[in-house]
Amino acid sequence: MNYQETIDYLYSRLPVFQNIGARAFKPGLHTTLQLCKHLGDPQEKYKTIHVGGTNGKGSTSHMLASVLQEAGYKVGLYTSPHLKSFTERIKVNGTRVDEDFICEFTAVNKSYIESLSPSFFEVTVAMAFAYFEKCNVDIAVIEVGMGGRLDSTNVITPVLSVITNVSYDHTQFLGDTLGKIAFEKSGIIKPDVRAVISERQDKEITDVFDQASSERNAGIRYGSDLFETVNARHDNGKLSLDIRDRATNVTVYEDLKLDLAGIYQLKNICGVITAIDSLRKTGLQISKEAVFQGLSSVVANTGLKGRWQKLSDSPLAYCDTAHNYAGVSYTMQQFKSIPSNQKRFVIGFVADKDISAILKLFPTDGKYYFCQPSNMRALNASDLQQEALKVGLYGSVYPDVNIALETAILESNPDDTIYVGGSTFVVADLNQL
Template sequence: MTYQETIGYLYERLPVFQNIGARAFKPGLHTTRELCKSLGDPQDKYPTIHIAGTNGKGSTSHMLAAILQESGYRVGLYTSPHLKDFRERIRVNGTCIPEEFIIKFVDGQKSNIDNLSPSFFEVTVAMAFAYFEKAHVDIAVIEVGMGGRLDSTNIITPELSVITNISFDHMQFLGDTLGKIAGEKAGIIKKGIPVVVSEHQNEEIGDVITAAAEAANAPLTFASDIFDVSFVGSSGGKMLVDVEDKASETIVAKDLASDLTGAYQLKNIIGVWAAKDVLISKGWKISEDSVKRALGSVRSITGLKGRWQQLRQSPDVYCDTAHNTAGLTLTLAQFDAVCKGKKRFVVGFVGDKDISTMLSLFPKDAAYYFCEPSNMRALKAQELQLRASEHGLVGKTFGNVNEALEEAIRESAPSDAIYVGGSTFVVADIESL
């Protein structure tokens, strides 16, 4: 098979969550373990870092991978979903997995696919683990797909576990309280393995994670109890921050530049900073200069896209993959702060999410261009228009995000600003991304 035929086979043969949602959700580790066992358990052949969370786990994964790469290590990076190309999910030192490896891997796994009936995600995880072994990585950064306890990636025993922000998302799978969701995320905590939690959010979440860490005798760090990261300005298209050690009230990093300029990255940087210190304590050679270089160039080092990314100026167009209430609250506040003229929103959602709370976050005095992602789970633009009207949001409908964005740009004055988002899959469809 060719590469395109191979990818087509995976999508057609296996249940894909991003396409069909709940019907593709397959909790449990047995199938992934069996797949990896047949490959010689490649995930045990190199050190790993495991990252879970509701929001921020992708950015955190990319930042840590960039830091390790700039420190001279050969770094594997597994994330999901992809935006443009399946190969984005699996990278070594920022370079996507070769098409040839994917073709050979899938061809060699067809009997396992027939016998084990794995999900798309389970096959992808096994593929990543196998490729990282073949590529002789020094360490691999592994992002959880959903939850943690029953996620396919949770067959690893990492050097370090990281848990980022926890909020309401995927409640039909992870639970209807923050405590239950935190319990699923805390499922990545392993016996004796240090765990860093980016944000000490509240007692409900903190107690659950603390109990899980104590049960596993895992050293626990709440990064936000130790460090504070504050925005101090912008320069050359990058966000400048200070990192303060709370105990000594001293600045440990001044005017640190980040090319990930979303306001929510402040929380992620706190977790990354603490994680970096834990890695150093475990013997990983990470210098101050390598951290500065890495955080200032995450996009170019790892290929990260779609996180508060500016696509053009006059009018300014921003896109972001925020797709739940907590994420949208932060990005919409930042959009409000940067917009000098009329606000315009190009938005779309998937159909199996409760979007009522998210729609209530959007301002009524703005122009709306409702669209739908090119995804089997897409909420139809006309249905979105109807539901948005219940929240006082008025606008036109379009068949796809690019038509909607073109119209928004045509109708904009130079001082206006356009926000594109609502779903990861809407951002993925942007041609200019």
């Protein structure tokens, strides 16, 4: 099979969560462990960092990978879902996995894969582990898919576990309280392995993490307890800030520039800095220069897309992959702060998510362009229009995001602003990415 035939086979033969949702969800580690054993347990051949959380785990994974690359390490990076191409999921020093490797891996292991009947995600996780071994990486940053405790990535024993935060998302799988969701996230905290939590949140959440850390002797550290961000401002398209040590009140990073310029990165960065400090304690050599250079060059080093990404200047248009209440609340806060004559919103969602609360985050004086992702889980744009009407949001229906955005641009004055989002898959459909 050539590359396209291989990808078509993987999508058609294996249940894919991003396409069909709950029917593809296969919690538990047994199948992934069997796959890895069949491959010779490649995940044990190099150091790993495990990154979970509700929001920010993708950004955090990419920031850590970029810093480690600047520090001179050969770095594997596994993330999901992809936006444009499957190859985005598996990278080494920012270069996507070879298409030939995907074909070879699938062909060689096809019979075994079919005998196990794994999910698409389980196969891609094992494929990533095997590719990182083949490339002889020094360390791999592994992003959790969903939850943590029963996520396929949780077969690794990392040198560091990082959890960004906890909020409501995938409640049908992870639980309907923050405590239950935190319990699932805490599953990546391993015995005698350092753990970093980016944000100290409500007691219901921190009690779960503290208990997990105590039971597993994990030495938990909360980034927001150790560091604070000050003097945050936008400067030439980057988010500039200082990092201050809370215990000593000393500025440890001055005029740090992040090319991931969404204000929600202020929630992630203290966790990233704490993780870097923890990695140094494991013996990794990471200079301050590598931190500065790595955090200012995440997009160039890793190819990350869709995180508060500018699409045009006149009118000013941004897209963002935020897709749950907490994530959208931050992007709305940032978008609303931009001076504008008329704010326009190109939005779409998946159908298996309660969006009633999310829609209330959008302003009623905006102009709306309702669309739907090409994904099989898409919420029909006409149904979205009806849901939006219930909270006072008015607009027209378009068959896809590109037609909706094109219309929004044509109807805009130069001093209007446009936001594109609601779902990762809406952003993924943009032709400009």
